[in-house]
Amino acid sequence: MAETRHDVVGIGNAIVDVLAHADDAFLEREGLAKGTMTLIDAAQADALYSRMAAGVEMSGGSAANTMAGIASLGGRAAYFGKVRDDQLGQIFAHDIRATGVTFPTAPATDGPGTARCLILVTGDAQRTMSTYLGACVDLGPDDVDEETVAASAVTYLEGYLFDPPRAREAFVKAAEIARRNGRRVALSLSDPFCVDRHRDALRQFVREHVDVLFANEVEILSLTGATDFDDALTMIRGTVPIAALTRSAQGSVVATADAVHAVQAAPVARVVDTTGAGDLYAAGFLFGLTAGHALAACGRLGATAAAEVISHFGARPETPLAELIRPI
Amino acid sequence: MAETRHDVVGIGNAIVDVLAHADDAFLEREGLAKGTMTLIDAAQADALYSRMAAGVEMSGGSAANTMAGIASLGGRAAYFGKVRDDQLGQIFAHDIRATGVTFPTAPATDGPGTARCLILVTGDAQRTMSTYLGACVDLGPDDVDEETVAASAVTYLEGYLFDPPRAREAFVKAAEIARRNGRRVALSLSDPFCVDRHRDALRQFVREHVDVLFANEVEILSLTGATDFDDALTMIRGTVPIAALTRSAQGSVVATADAVHAVQAAPVARVVDTTGAGDLYAAGFLFGLTAGHALAACGRLGATAAAEVISHFGARPETPLAELIRPI
Numbered sequence: 001m002a003e004t005r006h007d008v009v010g011i012g013n014a015i016v017d018v019l020a021h022a023d024d025a026f027l028e029r030e031g032l033a034k035g036t037m038t039l040i041d042a043a044q045a046d047a048l049y050s051r052m053a054a055g056v057e058m059s060g061g062s063a064a065n066t067m068a069g070i071a072s073l074g075g076r077a078a079y080f081g082k083v084r085d086d087q088l089g090q091i092f093a094h095d096i097r098a099t100g101v102t103f104p105t106a107p108a109t110d111g112p113g114t115a116r117c118l119i120l121v122t123g124d125a126q127r128t129m130s131t132y133l134g135a136c137v138d139l140g141p142d143d144v145d146e147e148t149v150a151a152s153a154v155t156y157l158e159g160y161l162f163d164p165p166r167a168r169e170a171f172v173k174a175a176e177i178a179r180r181n182g183r184r185v186a187l188s189l190s191d192p193f194c195v196d197r198h199r200d201a202l203r204q205f206v207r208e209h210v211d212v213l214f215a216n217e218v219e220i221l222s223l224t225g226a227t228d229f230d231d232a233l234t235m236i237r238g239t240v241p242i243a244a245l246t247r248s249a250q251g252s253v254v255a256t257a258d259a260v261h262a263v264q265a266a267p268v269a270r271v272v273d274t275t276g277a278g279d280l281y282a283a284g285f286l287f288g289l290t291a292g293h294a295l296a297a298c299g300r301l302g303a304t305a306a307a308e309v310i311s312h313f314g315a316r317p318e319t320p321l322a323e324l325i326r327p328i
Numbered sequence: 329m330a331e332t333r334h335d336v337v338g339i340g341n342a343i344v345d346v347l348a349h350a351d352d353a354f355l356e357r358e359g360l361a362k363g364t365m366t367l368i369d370a371a372q373a374d375a376l377y378s379r380m381a382a383g384v385e386m387s388g389g390s391a392a393n394t395m396a397g398i399a400s401l402g403g404r405a406a407y408f409g410k411v412r413d414d415q416l417g418q419i420f421a422h423d424i425r426a427t428g429v430t431f432p433t434a435p436a437t438d439g440p441g442t443a444r445c446l447i448l449v450t451g452d453a454q455r456t457m458s459t460y461l462g463a464c465v466d467l468g469p470d471d472v473d474e475e476t477v478a479a480s481a482v483t484y485l486e487g488y489l490f491d492p493p494r495a496r497e498a499f500v501k502a503a504e505i506a507r508r509n510g511r512r513v514a515l516s517l518s519d520p521f522c523v524d525r526h527r528d529a530l531r532q533f534v535r536e537h538v539d540v541l542f543a544n545e546v547e548i549l550s551l552t553g554a555t556d557f558d559d560a561l562t563m564i565r566g567t568v569p570i571a572a573l574t575r576s577a578q579g580s581v582v583a584t585a586d587a588v589h590a591v592q593a594a595p596v597a598r599v600v601d602t603t604g605a606g607d608l609y610a611a612g613f614l615f616g617l618t619a620g621h622a623l624a625a626c627g628r629l630g631a632t633a634a635a636e637v638i639s640h641f642g643a644r645p646e647t648p649l650a651e652l653i654r655p656i
Contacts, residue, residue, distance in 0.1 A: 057385035058384050068382070087441070113415070
């Protein structure tokens with residue numbers, strides 16, 4: 001196996017988040033289900049944006065947030081994701097590089113603009129997301145740099161990539177390169193609606209390619225078809241080598257064929273905005289895994305990183321995470 | 329005098345802020361004087377941006393922040409300022425309208441992009457700003473809608489408008505319309521370096537046009553040429569009907585020819601980012617003035633609005649200010 005140049009390379013939808021406060025009545029008027037992600041087209045994005053409150057723009061994207069978290073922890077991360085060569089694309093590229101993540105993907109020079117995720121944060125700190133994929137639909141297998149994947153200990157994929165049609169080919173290509181080079185493949189299920197949309201394809205991909213699976217409770221129920229968490233846990237332990245299942249305030253469960261570790265959530269003085277909680281859990285977990293820590297310690301690192309990101313507005317860490325993890 | 333349609337119309341540089349954390353060493357390496365605003369060109373903006381940390385984009389602009397504050401207090405505000413028809417321009421227009429401010433200025437369809445202010449926030453909550461004016465240089469007298477100015481109780485101008493050459497003509501045109509219609513003109517001095525660049529023109533403008541002058545301690549010393557605050561106060565009382573002079577944690581002084589009111593600063597649990605403090609003081613003050621409150625009460629409203637904005641990241645209120653001011 002060649003030298004490891006990156007701990008993790010992430011592949012995902014490259015998105016700029018627009019965060020604004022909203023109340024439950026607004027969500028209801030817009031027909032949005034709290035806590036989930038809905039795909040919208042350009043016209044719907046313009047219409048929703050015109051009605052929502054003044055916002056804050058921040059680079060986002062699930063796997064991109066995870067890579068920013070790994071860099072913030074002191075890990076070496078790379079990222080593939082497609083923006084357009086517009087102002088939001090420049091913001092995305094600047095921010096991910098400024099966190100120390102290698103970002104080699106060339107921006108699209110025509111076609112739809114950089115993707116936007118309109119995130120409505122309610123008073124209960126829940127986030128409700130409406131995503132216009134824009135330039136993300138241009139991500140394809142050519143954007144997967146073979147050398148980078150071959151030299152990364154883990155290739156991390158977000159389930160959202162099953163939505164733009166050519167991204168799935170990129171997904172499979174990356175997984176095959178990783179496997180050929182003796183590397184691990186990790187997948188996050190992203191969202192229960194995303195799992196509903198692509199259940200069969202995701203099940204096949206998990207069986208054939210995935211070494212580490214991240215999911216929350218609703219997502220793992222949706223993937224397995226189980227009706228309670230314990231059944232889902234049993235089913236998934238037979239399917240993937242490592243499953244890291246998050247349960248919000250109840251912490252997480254890290255399971256292999258041999259063992260199940262229950263990990264407590266890290267304390268948070270005030271939960272402000274849960275955007276990015278799952279992304280940062282994955283960051284802490286993968287940072288720990290690639291540093292050679294035991295699985296329970298990986299879960300605790302995930303909990304620590306998630307606790308930081310839910311304590312403020314936005315999906316990327318504000319505090320250098322490396323300062324929060326000594327001693328683990 | 330015709331019916332008042334707006335309490336205040338603001339005219340200013342329409343800017344999107346890019347806020348990022350930085351340390352003193354970074355400011356030193358970049359040759360930036362802490363707490364001030366420097367004008368930079370497009371190439372300098374790109375170079376500084378490429379070196380600064382990941383940021384958050386939020387609509388800004390001094391007078392625009394003030395108008396957003398007035399709307400948040402429940403006042404009726406309008407704003408003139410020039411953006412380009414690009415993504416940052418769309419963000420600016422959305423945000424100011426979403427706060428309830430009337431924003432009629434047509435975006436530029438060619439020329440430089442929407443203005444950006446790169447704001448570096450240090451651990452001591454100070455902000456150091458580098459502004460690329462971009463499309464702001466296109467603001468001219470044609471953008472001053474006579475009817476709107478005539479129907480606004482106060483026309484509020486930011487000193488920064490003396491920087492783009494044609495904006496000064498817009499400035500004078502607006503002041504003359506206001507005067508002709510029996511309205512008041514307010515001016516904020518914006519920044520000591522801005523006063524240094526335009527001292528003679530600003531002095532003449534203040535004498536000829538201004539009814540309410542906002543300045544902080546350094547700015548009023550720069551304008552008057554006085555070496556201590558008391559001398560500056562004496563000099564300015566003879567020049568403008570109302571002077572509202574802010575002194576950071578020492579509160580503010582509101583002075584007329586007849587009386588001087590010392591107003592305490594409002595308590596803040598933790599000062600996070602002083603960006604927007606002066607802008608929101610002006611918002612509270614003008615809201616009070618147009619609602620018919622006594623000058624000391626106007627100063628207290630300014631202090632309350634400023635306290636909210638320095639308690640979080642960013643230059644516009646996060647809490648509806650109307651909720652903070654009952655009873656005044």
